[in-house]
Amino acid sequence: MSHHIIEFRNVSFTYPDGTAALRDVSFRITHGEAVGIVGPNGAGKTTLIMLMNGLILPGGGEVMVGEVPVTRKTLSEIRRKVGVVMQNPDDQLFMPTVREDVAFGPSNMELPPEVIEQRVDEALREVGALHLKDRPPHRLSGGQKKAVAIAGVIAMKPDILVMDEPTAGLDPGARRQLIEIVKGFRHSRIIATHDLDLVLEVCERCILLHGGAIKRDGPPGEILLDAQLMQESGLALPLSATV
Amino acid sequence: MEIGSNFLNIGYLDSLSYRASPVHRIDPRIKTIVTIVYVVTVVSFPRYEVSGLLPFFIYPVFLISVGNIPPGFVLRKLLLVSPFVVMVGMFNPIFDRTPMLELYGVEISGGWVSFTSILLKFVLTISTALLLIATTSFTGICEGLGRMGVPQVFVVQLLFLYRYLFVLVEEALRMVRARDARSSGKRGKGVRVFIHLVGVLLVRTIQRAERIYAAMLSRGYTGRMPLRRTHRIGMKELIFLSSWILLFLVMRRYNLSLYLGILLGQDGMR
Amino acid sequence: MHMADALLSPTVGGAFWAATGATTAYAARRLRKDINEKLVPLMGVLGAFVFAAQMINFTIPGTGSSGHIGGGMLLAILLGPHAAFLVIASVLTVQSLFFADGGLLALGSNIWNLGFYPAYIVYPLIYRSIVRDNPTARRVAIGAILSVVVALQLGAFSVVLQTRLSGISELPFRSFLLLMLPVHLVIGLAEGVITAGVVNYLRSIQPELLSSRPSSGRSLRKVIIAVSVMAVITGGLLSWFASVNPDGLEWSIQRIYGEPEIQSKENPVTEKLQAIQEKTAILPDYSLPSEGSEETDSGEAWPNPDPGTSISGLVGGFMVLLVVVIFGLGLRRLSGNGNRE
Numbered sequence A: 001m002s003h004h005i006i007e008f009r010n011v012s013f014t015y016p017d018g019t020a021a022l023r024d025v026s027f028r029i030t031h032g033e034a035v036g037i038v039g040p041n042g043a044g045k046t047t048l049i050m051l052m053n054g055l056i057l058p059g060g061g062e063v064m065v066g067e068v069p070v071t072r073k074t075l076s077e078i079r080r081k082v083g084v085v086m087q088n089p090d091d092q093l094f095m096p097t098v099r100e101d102v103a104f105g106p107s108n109m110e111l112p113p114e115v116i117e118q119r120v121d122e123a124l125r126e127v128g129a130l131h132l133k134d135r136p137p138h139r140l141s142g143g144q145k146k147a148v149a150i151a152g153v154i155a156m157k158p159d160i161l162v163m164d165e166p167t168a169g170l171d172p173g174a175r176r177q178l179i180e181i182v183k184g185f186r187h188s189r190i191i192a193t194h195d196l197d198l199v200l201e202v203c204e205r206c207i208l209l210h211g212g213a214i215k216r217d218g219p220p221g222e223i224l225l226d227a228q229l230m231q232e233s234g235l236a237l238p239l240s241a242t243v
Numbered sequence B: 001m002e003i004g005s006n007f008l009n010i011g012y013l014d015s016l017s018y019r020a021s022p023v024h025r026i027d028p029r030i031k032t033i034v035t036i037v038y039v040v041t042v043v044s045f046p047r048y049e050v051s052g053l054l055p056f057f058i059y060p061v062f063l064i065s066v067g068n069i070p071p072g073f074v075l076r077k078l079l080l081v082s083p084f085v086v087m088v089g090m091f092n093p094i095f096d097r098t099p100m101l102e103l104y105g106v107e108i109s110g111g112w113v114s115f116t117s118i119l120l121k122f123v124l125t126i127s128t129a130l131l132l133i134a135t136t137s138f139t140g141i142c143e144g145l146g147r148m149g150v151p152q153v154f155v156v157q158l159l160f161l162y163r164y165l166f167v168l169v170e171e172a173l174r175m176v177r178a179r180d181a182r183s184s185g186k187r188g189k190g191v192r193v194f195i196h197l198v199g200v201l202l203v204r205t206i207q208r209a210e211r212i213y214a215a216m217l218s219r220g221y222t223g224r225m226p227l228r229r230t231h232r233i234g235m236k237e238l239i240f241l242s243s244w245i246l247l248f249l250v251m252r253r254y255n256l257s258l259y260l261g262i263l264l265g266q267d268g269m270r
Numbered sequence C: 001m002h003m004a005d006a007l008l009s010p011t012v013g014g015a016f017w018a019a020t021g022a023t024t025a026y027a028a029r030r031l032r033k034d035i036n037e038k039l040v041p042l043m044g045v046l047g048a049f050v051f052a053a054q055m056i057n058f059t060i061p062g063t064g065s066s067g068h069i070g071g072g073m074l075l076a077i078l079l080g081p082h083a084a085f086l087v088i089a090s091v092l093t094v095q096s097l098f099f100a101d102g103g104l105l106a107l108g109s110n111i112w113n114l115g116f117y118p119a120y121i122v123y124p125l126i127y128r129s130i131v132r133d134n135p136t137a138r139r140v141a142i143g144a145i146l147s148v149v150v151a152l153q154l155g156a157f158s159v160v161l162q163t164r165l166s167g168i169s170e171l172p173f174r175s176f177l178l179l180m181l182p183v184h185l186v187i188g189l190a191e192g193v194i195t196a197g198v199v200n201y202l203r204s205i206q207p208e209l210l211s212s213r214p215s216s217g218r219s220l221r222k223v224i225i226a227v228s229v230m231a232v233i234t235g236g237l238l239s240w241f242a243s244v245n246p247d248g249l250e251w252s253i254q255r256i257y258g259e260p261e262i263q264s265k266e267n268p269v270t271e272k273l274q275a276i277q278e279k280t281a282i283l284p285d286y287s288l289p290s291e292g293s294e295e296t297d298s299g300e301a302w303p304n305p306d307p308g309t310s311i312s313g314l315v316g317g318f319m320v321l322l323v324v325v326i327f328g329l330g331l332r333r334l335s336g337n338g339n340r341e
Helices: A045-052 A075-081 A098-108 A113-126 A142-154 A172-184 A196-202 A220-224 A227-232 B004-016 B028-043 B051-066 B071-081 B083-089 B091-095 B110-134 B138-147 B152-182 B191-218 B235-253 B256-269 C010-033 C039-055 C072-079 C081-098 C104-131 C137-166 C173-205 C218-244 C246-257 C268-282 C294-300 C307-336
Strands: A006-014 A020-029 A034-038 A060-065 A082-085 A160-164 A188-192 A205-210 A213-218 B099-103 B106-109
Touching (some): A006 A045, A020 A213, A034 A196, A034 A220, A045 A060, A045 A082, A045 A160, A045 A188, A075 A082, A082 A142, A098 A113, A098 A142, A113 A142, A142 A172, A172 A196, A188 A196, A205 A220, B004 B110, B004 B152, B004 C081, B028 B138, B051 B110, B051 B235, B051 B256, B051 C307, B071 B083, B083 B091, B083 B110, B091 B110, B099 B110, B106 B110, B110 B138, B110 C081, B110 C104, B138 B152, B138 C081, B152 B191, B152 C010, B152 C039, B256 C307, C039 C072, C039 C081, C072 C104, C137 C173
Parallel strands (some): A034 A188, A034 A205, A082 A160
Antiparallel strands (some): A006 A060, A205 A213
């Protein structure tokens, strides 16, 4: 299933104001992998995510999704394959009701109404939010918003699920529920986060970004529990390793 | 917090609008049309009319009762917005002193009568507008507007406005709290700080709009907003529409108060 | 300065609704033609921003009272005339529904007063011609302050005009103007300074947001043409309702020259009667189409100044209110079980 693969080939990106956000980044994520992307603020995590579904296009190098390079022409195909869950669910839940929000992606794929309805129900059930279907987004709790935002993305049945800070701003209970949801997926998952315990628990691979380049790529246990490396990279050991 | 109260009221009105009563279930288009006919009928009364307006309380009272809306809330809101109308209306008794009627020996000038009429019209029209939104979700109203031919651009950005109203107001209140926590007394509340706060809020708002647009693109936005249609005009709607409009016209044409008064006067008063 | 339903006649309210509706349709069509898809979420979020900015208060120097921002001109500067008009219209729609500002009939007039002038008159004619394509801090400041002041003066004038044409309030045209314009001059100056400050702040942070507005040069001319068209339409509407209600207009013109007030003090009895009659004639009964001819109307729908029937009317009115309240309580009890959440 080659289309579940996402590959960065020597990707560089510089913002219009001259900030070099990524320098010569290469990696390949294969089918079903759960990969954590960690690094201090400004390391390039958000830029990396925006490159994955063509919200920005690489300045140098190439981003491949399956066999398709991310270019202006392939955007609609790419966005169908790579689903991105934004950090702040308020930015992502823009439709008037939960049901309409989850249906937004499928509707843009021009699926027949019955199929859309079915996908909405499936996606909401998968994140345990079916009972919220008719609520307006501003009447949801933080955890509920996050769950619905994820549902809105998985309703498009993407091959690869990209999440930006999925646990940010959640209380411990909601965080636990979210981790269970993410663990349950069989998509290729890419999770950019400061929550190192989340990476330890969910991911089998970890990419450490520092200053716009990849510093280490390997099993989370090796990278995140290396106290010296963590300190050098402006991070700290995961909580679970310190108790 | 006095500035927050307006916002809290929106939140409260919003929560009222999701209740499930028979009036809440009526198609928003029908309620909007009935409300507009109502307002125009009330306003069409000549300016010395008082008694003929009184029967019109029936519609807001109906909405309050069937829609299960707390009347105290509506009254508080009315008081809050009354100053402009009261101020302008107050000039009627001053400029118009022509005696108009005599009540048990007290002469009442035309100005007082027309002022009373203005106040009545104010209470009637504003309370029905409030009750429209208290018994209809804002999304429902937007859906209704769209289906009555209001341009889609307008409807869509109205929905965006409403969605982000809550988010941005909270952001603004957080900023105000941060400012007030660090400013003792008046010093922090000057124009300069104010401009800076509004500027920061504006920049953040624009950045948020960009993130929202990015989120829309990520989910395949092509320029068309897929909005649902949840309401349908059925028999109940038609009956609601026609009976209220008929009643308004009857009440406009025949002064029920006057008839009732004459009837009573013949029995008891004389 | 929201216009209110209770001060409007249906004709004036309807005429301004028609003008506002036409402008909305025009703005929406223009936007659809050269739309940048990013604009729609930006418009909505900026509308929400206006409310949020109103939550931030400040102390007006020297007075100790607090003020906030209205935002119409700021929207025009950020979004250009068409998008700004629609956003202002939405802000006012939400205000009229949730804050009960003005009411639904007055909404058309309010959108006209607070949206049309800043977006379609002041922005192209004053702001653009001062700032041009070179937004220096000074130009922005002068342009913004002047624009806000002029827009608010036009709006305030419009409120007075609408009130006067409706003929519900007795406030003489001149006195009302003298009351409204200076107040709004002060408000305008304060808001102008704030608008200038905010635009300049934005200019220092994200200058590209201000330079890339679509309306310069060629399209500015289009805007001016549009304004003229609007003016013709408005003029047409005005003359139309002037012909529907000639007395109202005549009366307001008389008021401008200040004659009738002096007259009415002269002759006690006959003058009074005449005055009453004059008033009834000035505001002809706005009969709804289905109500039939006017002559039958004057007898019943009009409170006859005979004290006997007036008392009947009042007593009857109280009875009606009583019946309405009982009806409401009854309904509540009846439906009480059914609609608990």
